[in-house]
Amino acid sequence: MSVSPTDTLVQRIGDRFKAALRESSDFRGDLSVVIEPSAVVEVARYLKDQEGFDYLLYATAVDWPARDPRFTVVWEVRSLAAKTRIRIKTTAAMPDPHVPSLTSVWPAANWHERETWDLFGIKFDGHADLRRILMPPTWEGFPLRKDYVSFGEPVIFSDQKLEGLEPDAIRG
Amino acid sequence: MAETRIAQEQLGPGPEQMPFGPEHEPETEWMELNMGPHHPSTHGVLRVRLKLDGEIVRDADADIGYLHTGFEKSFEDKTYTQGITFSDRMDYLAPPINNVGFVSAVEKLIEVDVPPRAQAIRVIMMELARVSSHELWLGTTGLDLGVYSGFFYAWRDRDLALDLNEAYSGVRMMTSFTRVGGVAWDLPDGWLDQLQRFIDVMPARLDDFESMLTDNPIWHQRLKGVGAISAADAIEAGVTGPVLRASGVNYDVRKAFPYCGYEQYDFEVPVGQNGDCYDRYRMRVAEMRQSLRILQQAVDNLPGGPWITSDRKVALPPRSELSKSMEAVIHQFRLVSEGFKGPVGDVYSFVESPRGELGFYLVSDGTNKPYRMKVRPPSFCNLQSLRKLVQGVLVADVIAIMGSLDFILGDCDR
Numbered sequence: 001m002s003v004s005p006t007d008t009l010v011q012r013i014g015d016r017f018k019a020a021l022r023e024s025s026d027f028r029g030d031l032s033v034v035i036e037p038s039a040v041v042e043v044a045r046y047l048k049d050q051e052g053f054d055y056l057l058y059a060t061a062v063d064w065p066a067r068d069p070r071f072t073v074v075w076e077v078r079s080l081a082a083k084t085r086i087r088i089k090t091t092a093a094m095p096d097p098h099v100p101s102l103t104s105v106w107p108a109a110n111w112h113e114r115e116t117w118d119l120f121g122i123k124f125d126g127h128a129d130l131r132r133i134l135m136p137p138t139w140e141g142f143p144l145r146k147d148y149v150s151f152g153e154p155v156i157f158s159d160q161k162l163e164g165l166e167p168d169a170i171r172g
Numbered sequence: 173m174a175e176t177r178i179a180q181e182q183l184g185p186g187p188e189q190m191p192f193g194p195e196h197e198p199e200t201e202w203m204e205l206n207m208g209p210h211h212p213s214t215h216g217v218l219r220v221r222l223k224l225d226g227e228i229v230r231d232a233d234a235d236i237g238y239l240h241t242g243f244e245k246s247f248e249d250k251t252y253t254q255g256i257t258f259s260d261r262m263d264y265l266a267p268p269i270n271n272v273g274f275v276s277a278v279e280k281l282i283e284v285d286v287p288p289r290a291q292a293i294r295v296i297m298m299e300l301a302r303v304s305s306h307e308l309w310l311g312t313t314g315l316d317l318g319v320y321s322g323f324f325y326a327w328r329d330r331d332l333a334l335d336l337n338e339a340y341s342g343v344r345m346m347t348s349f350t351r352v353g354g355v356a357w358d359l360p361d362g363w364l365d366q367l368q369r370f371i372d373v374m375p376a377r378l379d380d381f382e383s384m385l386t387d388n389p390i391w392h393q394r395l396k397g398v399g400a401i402s403a404a405d406a407i408e409a410g411v412t413g414p415v416l417r418a419s420g421v422n423y424d425v426r427k428a429f430p431y432c433g434y435e436q437y438d439f440e441v442p443v444g445q446n447g448d449c450y451d452r453y454r455m456r457v458a459e460m461r462q463s464l465r466i467l468q469q470a471v472d473n474l475p476g477g478p479w480i481t482s483d484r485k486v487a488l489p490p491r492s493e494l495s496k497s498m499e500a501v502i503h504q505f506r507l508v509s510e511g512f513k514g515p516v517g518d519v520y521s522f523v524e525s526p527r528g529e530l531g532f533y534l535v536s537d538g539t540n541k542p543y544r545m546k547v548r549p550p551s552f553c554n555l556q557s558l559r560k561l562v563q564g565v566l567v568a569d570v571i572a573i574m575g576s577l578d579f580i581l582g583d584c585d586r
Binding site: 028030032058062133 | 236237240242244245246248249280281283407408409410421423428429517518519520529531533535543544546548552553556585586
């Protein structure tokens with residue numbers, strides 16, 4: 001098996017952060033590493049300063065209700081010079097999911113992490129401005145969690161009555 | 173004479189005697205101004221809270237989400253084929269590029285080959301979308317800055333591209349023309365002639381436009397040096413597309429990571445130097461000319477053959493087979509009723525939209541629907557830089573800067 005530059009990148013991360021690198025995978029040419037939450041900032045700093053991953057593409061999360069820890073948090077970064085990408089993953093557990101913020105390393109993560117907080121309810125420690133971004137500030141619940149039902153909004157039909165209100169009043 | 177002097181004395185000291193300069197100014201109090209959500213220059217529904225010191229913007233906070241529709245959640249409820257119709261409703265000014273971006277993520281996941289003719293048709297549709305999107309940008313940004321007549325020219329030219337969309341897909345905007353493994357239909361008869369007329373007429377129309385704006389002193393005053401961002405700052409802010417290239421970063425997905433056979437086409441990526449609004453304008457006009465070059469090459473070298481993969485696990489069998497082959501009926505039934513399944517894994521696939529890198533991060537759990545579909549919208553990433561760009565500029569420049577970022581709120585909020 002030939003050794004591609006990205007393979008050696010995983011090796012270098014593994015050598016440097018032996019305890020923190022949980023696993024790595026190369027699926028369809030997309031390289032990803034799973035890092036312990038406590039070491040994410042260090043690894044990110046290393047990737048940016050030593051390996052040239054200067055451009056943050058996005059940050060998001062994936063909800064796996066059956067798993068423990070439940071959430072996978074994902075940041076993907078690119079080196080514009082080397083034209084390589086790497087996906088940094090870590091996990092967050094219920095009931096108070098939180099992971100370190102990478103805004104100190106890549107300031108562009110700001111809105112992406114806000115969005116992840118907004119839609120998944122995952123807190124980013126060290127984020128200076130963590131508030132809802134897409135949903136209204138008064139919104140309850142986190143829409144992209146799997147237990148948040150897509151079409152679960154209560155609807156009142158014209159033949160139903162809501163306490164004290166006539167149907168026409170509800171329809172406005 | 174005496175009367176004039178008396179009148180002047182009553183007016184108070186002349187400008188020369190007036191105390192002037194920062195040391196004479198009283199302590200100022202910042203004012204908060206709401207721009208939007210219904211401001212005409214916000215192109216969609218965006219609210220920006222500006223902190224003003226007189227007419228100088230000290231800080232800004234963009235309040236987005238008014239067009240949040242939950243597309244990412246909706247993707248999870250629909251099969252891969254059904255998801256295509258969601259993709260073009262995000263960035264409604266370049267739907268074909270969203271279509272291709274979405275299916276390219278699915279194609280990467282399930283590893284299906286796209287025939288060369290389908291790739292060429294995709295390239296044609298994408299470049300048409302780029303031209304029409306940039307045309308619309310020219311028109312509306314000009315409108316924001318007072319070039320009223322430009323709007324009508326831009327709209328006329330953009331309609332030519334929409335006519336082509338309509339002749340091909342039946343719809344002017346929401347084309348939904350891609351299928352996993354190819355495109356839904358072959359090009360109709362006479363379509364290439366119509367496209368050729370478009371390619372022939374557009375350079376002169378762009379010249380017209382440029383003669384109106386490129387050397388226009390008012391246009392220069394409104395745009396030059398306004399909202400400038402350096403290459404390093406642009407990378408740090410995560411901006412992409414023409415905004416990034418205007419700052420001098422030569423990054424275009426079509427060149428850096430060619431998809432749909434872009435490596436076969438001969439075109440240049442325009443790169444600016446100053447990173448200001450004027451450079452962003454120049455980038456977009458130059459990109460339209462390059463798109464026309466690509467279109468011409470695509471028309472000249474359009475490959476023949478099938479326009480969708482023959483893999484029956486992914487693509488519907490032709491109608492004619494249904495009456496002859498039981499297997500075709502089974503494939504048709506399976507595909508229509510439940511679609512195809514993807515392997516377990518996650519992929520990121522990306523294309524160059526008129527606004528920058530449009531990415532789709534697809535997580536599959538092995539079923540026929542995406543387990544998670546994260547969209548990386550270029551508008552979201554570009555709009556994030558607004559706060560940095562508007563600090564210290566005048567209120568009127570905010571309009572120019574917002575226009576130059578070319579964000580689409582449907583894309584931004586999803």
